[in-house]
Amino acid sequence: MEKRRLGNSDLMVTTVGLGAWAIGGGEYAFGWGSQDDRNSIRTIHAALDGGINWVDTAPVYGLGRSETVVGEALKNRRSSVILSTKCGLVWDPETRKISNNLSKKSVTAECEASLKRLQTDMIDLYHIHWPVPDESIEEAWEAISRLIEKGSIRYAAVSNFSPSQMDRVSKIHEITSLQPPYSMIERGIEQEIIPYCRDHSIGLTVYSPMQAGLLTGKLTRERIEGLPDDDWRKKSSHMREPALSANLELAETLSSLAADYGKTAGQLAVAWALRDPAVTTAIVGARRPEQAQQNIGASGWKLDEDLAEKIDQALARREKQLK
Template identity: 50%
Template sequence: MRLSSIGFGAWAAGGGGWAFSWGPQDDADSIAAIHRALDLGVNWIDTAAVYGLGHSEEIVGRALKSTSHKPYVFTKCAMVWDSKGDITNSLRQIRREVEESLRRLQVETIDLYQIHWPKPDEEIEEGWSVMADLKREGKVRWIGVSNFSVAQMERALKIAPIASLQPPYSMINRNVEPEILPFCLQHGIGVINYSPMHSGLLTGAMTKERVQALPADDFRRRAKNYQEPQLTRNLQIAEFLKTIAARHNVSAGVVAIAWTLHNPAVTAAIVGGRSAKQVEGVAPALHFRLTEAEYAEIGAFLDAHPAPI
């Protein structure tokens, strides 16, 4: 697959009222955001069954039915829920899950099917074997993993190739740099990183006041990097990014995305959007790239402002 350098992330399209939501979301806004992203050159959409307990996939399906664009469609499995909405991790229901995702997305084949989390760890081999079967059967075109460690990817590779890894990666969360990204580069595993703007912290639009005003069911209210002392430091990074962004007439968020794309292991970045306007604000990331000097400038700032312990 030849991917545009950013893809549309449909997590927020799941709406509110579930454990990992971004708060309430208007479905019409989500569909408009997807359509705008496709019009501007984004050629892939990433969602997951668990986002909104199926609702995000349904919204993606509706958006696809009302556009002439034919983007790649990626989704994820292995987070399941019961009638009460309680979510558990299971790698033993993938065959049922893929049928439900195909129905909600209204597609005949999923372009990239990913294991959302490697949990329970002891079920990885069983789950990955089913994923390989689904690829052979033509239910899915490619199979990938999300949030896997190097050791877990090595176990999966003994069964079937891994097309891609989806890890969190931003200048606030660099945990994948020492081992995971080099491993992917060495083994020809594509990387589509999520949260390149760290869930909005690096957009340049986040403030302490906005954090305080987040809806009660927005997962970010409980996230470590949205609390002090991390919050002050993270907002300082965003302010610094604005100085580089201003030179190119782009947003701080576009610079944050470009920073992740600068790593040779990263194929493309997942970027969410809750409205057409938001999408337009990050669309320059399709083409904007940092110079080596600017990358070094950001690196020096991050070194001088380490994360609080």
């Protein structure tokens, strides 16, 4: 599989990484409905067996469950995997209510808990998940740089940060990478964030390149209507009218364009997100082994000019429909 260097680090990551949010399952505010842990472990193994060399998780995914499952899956293969997790979203164990906390004490305790759940003594890439509260990002970053000195973390990263927030924390410690959203539907990083990261040698690990499954063409209107109440996608504005019809039409167009190359719509959506070399890697979620295996097929696919132009036309059509 194609690999790219992550920022200034010595991490060579495959251009498709495995996202472990959905394997956190349901029954909390940002859940994905029910999920079988044995199937999740098989999914992680399928991704690694297929060549993916890095896994992204977070404590908040399933309120500890995703990290626990990832730790279990990596038990005998930890050394061959680049492990990425986050801090800053904590929860009350009784009420399961999630809140933001970037205090030094909380970040240090979160890292300790993640190491236990992941069954490891070192996390390769550690993120501030959200820059909230904004006034605490320096304190959290200081805490992360202490954890690097201690040997609990290898590289420090941020997620959902603006350029000015990256300017602030980079005075304290180098940022290895930024994790922002990026897909054909959410293109907000193109104007400022991608050039900023390119200019500052910060790696980009973009998330939700298939817009939480919407761009695979497999998430039909019927499936969306039937999603369980504990699948957050039920509330996503991209999966409701007035946007839904335009998004489903886009997914259909992608399926037919990809078929000409013997590929799927999801693979095309991921390959498109990787077309700028400043984007180091795409984090692609999967909850079944076949999905992980299929998603690997996006890596190394360079879109030709004709295909890129047809995608531009489809995206322009979608924009027009949404006006």
